[in-house]
Amino acid sequence: MRGFSTLIMLALFAVSSVVGQVPTNIFVTKAEADQILKGNYNPLNYTATQVISDHHQIICDAISNVSTDSLYSYIRKLGTFHNRNSGSDTVSATTGIGAARRWAHSKFESFSAVSEDRLLTSYLQFDQVICGMSEHRDIFTVLPGSDTTDKSIIIIEGHIDSRCEDGCDITCKAHGIEDNASGSALVMELARVMSSFTFKHTIVFMLTIAEEQGLYGANAFAQYCEDNGIQIRAVQNNDVVGGIYCGATSSPPSCPFEDHIDSTHVRIFSQGTFSQLHRSLARSIKIFNQEQYAGVASVPMKVRVMNQEDRTGRAGDHIPFRQRGYTAIRFCSANEHGNADASNLGYTDRQHTVRDTLGADTNGDGVVDSFFVDFNYLRRNSVLNAVTTTMISEGPETPGIQVANNTSGITVTISSQTQYSAYRIGVRPSDSTTNFEAVYTIQDTLAFVVPGIVQGSTYFISAASVGSNGIMSIFSEETLAANASVSSNPGTPTVFSNQLNCNIVGVEKRSDNSAEIASLTIEPNPASTQIHVVVTIHQDRGINNPAFRITNITGQVVYHKAIILEGESADSIVNITGLAAGVYICAILSNREIIQSKKLVIQK
Template identity: 30%
Template sequence: MNRSLRTPTKRKWLPAVALALSSGSLAFSVGAIAAPEQQQPEAAEQQKLHDIAAHINADNIERDITKLVSFGTRHTLSETASDTRGIGAARRWIKAEFERISADCGGCLEVYFQSRVISGEPRIPDPVEVVSVIAVQRGTSDPNRYVIMSGDIDSRVSDVMDYTSDAPGANDNASGVAGTLEAARVLSKYQFNGSIVYAALAGEEQGLFGGRIMAEQALADGWFIEAVLNNDMIGNIEGINGVIDNTTARIFAEGTRMDEQPNEANRRRFTGGEVDSPTRNVARYIDQIADRYIPNLDTMVVYRLDRFGRGGHHRPFNDLGFPGVRIMETNENYNRQHQDLRTENGIKFGDTLDGVDFDYAAKLTALNAVSLASMAWAPAPPANVAIAGAVQPSTSLSWDKIPGAAGYKIYWRYTDQPQWQFSRYVGDVTQFTLDNVVIDNYFFGVASISADGYESPVVYPGPAGAFRVGRDN
C-alpha cells in the first residue's frame, strides 16, 4: 500500500478586521463586522464521529471488492440466472450482505430490490430489468428525512454493449459499493434522528437508470432528501499523469439547480445564489467534515456537476431538485476505466484489483460515514429562509422553526470566498438582525443546531438555496 508522508494543508480563514487611525497609530476595530467568527465557539467536536471514522475497516472493503470482482462481469445486460457470474449473482450477494448487516443490528435495515424494466434506449435496446439494492435505516424522530450513500453495481469494458467479456470493475465501481456496505456495517450500530439509505444502484453505465428509478420513486413517495453522496471510483491513487496521492479527494457539486424556474432565475440574478445551491452547501459541509474528522485527507470542492462532459448517479437526483454530490478520487487512471483486459506496448489495461488502494477507499468511506452520521443526528436544514437589508446598514434573516433544533447559527462570507468565513450562534429564535453587516458585501445562510451540537448544512436564502423539492423558500 502507498502511504502518504505528508499532512495536507488545512484551509483557515482569518476574521475580517477594520483598520482605523487612532492617536497617530494603527488601531484595530471589529465593530463594523458584528460578531466575527472568532467571537463564536467552534462547532461542537463530536467524539462519536471520530469513533465512526476509526471503525471503517479496509480489510472489509478489500474482501467485498474482491467478491464483486469474482462475478466476472456485472454488466447490466449480463446473465441473471447464474449464482456465480453476472449482474444477477452480484445483486443477490449485495442484498444478502445488507440482510446480514441488518441481522447483526436486530433488523435495523429495511432491505429490498428496486427495479423497472427498461427498453428502447441506445444502450438498452431490448427489455431488461434494471435492479438496484436498497437498505434503509429508519430515523427515530424524523424518519422521512433521508441522507443517502450510493455506489454503482454494474461494470463494463471498452464496448459498452459487450456484456459477456470479463469486466472486473474493481475500482469502477466495486469500490463504491464496498464502501456503501462498510458504511452500513458501522452506522447500523447507532441510532439516528433522520433516516440513512445505503444504495447499490444498477444501470449506471447504460444510462444512469438505477439513480433515475430511485429518484423518481423518492419524489413520488414524498421523501425529503437532504443529501445524496454518490461514490463512483474511490479506490485509485495513481493517476494517468503519474501522480500518486492518497491524501486528497474531489467533491463534485453543481451550482444553479437544474429545476430552477424562470422567475427564480430572474430573482437569483439580483440576489445571488448561483454558487449556493443546496448541493454546493452539502459539498461545503463534507469539506469541513474532512478537515475536522478524517486524518490526512483534504477535499477539493469542484464547481461542476461532474467531470468535464461526464456524468454519474447523483445527476438523476439533481435533475429532480434533490441535493447530490459525487465523491471520488482526485487522480484518475483512464487505462483502468472502461477497458478490455489486455497489455499493449507494455501498458496494462483493465480495472483489476491491483489498481485499488484499499486504505484509501476506507478513508473516503469514512468521510461518507461521518458526513451521513453528522447530518442524520443534526436537525433538518432550516426552511423558508428569507433575507432583507437593501439600502440598510444591517442584514436581517428569518426562517421557520425546525423540529429538534435547539438553536440556529447564521453564517456569512465575502462573495468571492468559497467557504463560510464568519458565524454567529443566535439561539432558539426564528429571526435575527446582524447589526452593521451590509447585505451587499456578503453571502449569508442559516444552519440548524441540535442540543448536543450537531449542525445541519447551511441554507442560502430563497429558492436558489432551498433544500426541499417544491420550493419552501
C-alpha cells in the same frame, strides 16, 4: 481533440437518454422495506436494544470499525463476477450481474443478522431495455429511523455495474474495481458499521444498476421516490472513491500529471449556482470534515468543493435525484486513472476497460501485491460519508434568512427555524471560489451585521442552525448581497473545536465475517414457554469456548450455557417460563466476545 469531442457527445447522449427513456413497472420487492421508505411504520419495532444515537459515539465507532480488511474483501469478491454489466448473465451462480447482486443482497442480510435484524434488504425492480435486458434491479438495505414525524430519508449509494470499452459488452472481463467496486464496498461497509446505531432519519444503503449506460438505476429509484412522495434529506453518491493514481488522461478538473498520487483529497461535485442547496451541502461536508473528523484522523482528509456538477463531459447517479429537486452530491477521488474515452486509439488508462482490475502481480508469484485502490484512502472516504450522514440525520433543520444591505451594513436575519439558540453565518465574496471566506457564530440572537465587508463589493450569505447537541445543520441556499453600502470592521470567524474523545467509547467489536463464522436460529420468536435454539459454528474460524447467552434489556445475563458441538452444530431447547415478557438478546460467544446475536421477544 477528437477524443474529447467524442466524449462530450457520449455524455450528451447519456443525459438525453435518461430523459428520453422511461422506466416502467417500478416496485420494491420487499413489502416491509417499501413501507419503511414511505414512512409507514412504527419505529419501536425497529429500535435497537441499546439505543446509541450520540453523534460522537457513532463517529468514533466509524473511525475504529470501518475496516480496510472488509473493504478489501468486498472489492476482491466484486472482481470475481467477471462482468457486472447491466446486460450480463443473471442466472449463473458465479458470474454476471445476477450473481453479484445476490451476493450483495446476502451480505446486507448477514449484516442485519448481527444487528438485531434491523436492516431490511430488498430490490427495486424496474423495466427498461438496457443492453438487451428488459428487467433490472437496484439492491438496497434500509435502516429505519427512530422518528417518523419527519419521514425524509438519507441515501448513501454507489453503482455496482461495470463496463469495458463497449458499454454493452457482456463477455469481457469488466472487473470494475475503481469504477465502481470502490463505491460499492464503501456503501456495504457503512451498512455493516452504521446498523448498530439508531438514527433519527431512515438511511438507505443502495447499490445501483445501469449507471454506465445512462444513470438508469438511480433514475428509477429517484422516480420511485417522486411517484410515492418520498422526501429525501440528502443523496451521497460515491463513484470512483478508492483510486489515488493519475492516468495519462483524466476527466478535468482532475490530475496535474500522469502518475501523480493524491491520497489526502476527495472531490465533492454538485450542481450549484449561489441559490442551490446541493452546493451548500458540499460546503457543509467540508466543515463537517474539518470539525468532526480531520482532527482525529491519522491522515487528515481535505475536501475539495468542486465548481461543477460532475467532471467535464461526465455524469453520475446524483444527477437523476437533483433533476427531481432532491439535494444530491457526488464524492469522487481527487485523481482518476483515465477519462473513459476508451474507444480512442492510444487510450492506455484503466477506467472503462478490462484493465480496471484489483492491481498488479509485481513479482510474478500469481498474487496481486500492488493495488490500484488504496484501501486506507477508501476507508477515510467511508468514514467521511458516515460522519456526513450522522450530522445530516441528527442535526437541526436548515434556517431561512433575509439579507438587508443598507447604511447599517449587510444584516442577516434568521427568518425560519428560529427555535435554536445558535446559528452560523457563512460569507463568501462574489469573486471567491466555492469556499466560505469566513463562518461566524451567533448566540441567542436572530440578527447579525456581517463583519469584514468592503464597501462596493458583492457577497453571498448563507446560514446554518446549531442544535442543542452541538451539531450544525446543512447551510441554507445563499442570498446575494450586491454592492455593499458600507464597509464593516473585521470580525472573528469561528471553527468548532473537535471534541471527540474516542477512548471512552466501548462499542462491542463486530467482525464482518461473523455471519460466516456462526449462525443462530431461534424458534418460535416471539415465544412464551420455550425456544428451540440451533447454533452452527465453523470450527476452522478460531472459535474458543463457545457459549449461548441471553441478556435482558438492561444487559443483565439471564441465561448462560456452554455450547457442546456435535460436528459443527448444536441444538437445544431452552425453557423460558421463568423470564418476564420483554425484549432479550440471544448471543453466541467465543471467549466471551459476541460473534452472533439475535433479538428475542418473550410474550406472556
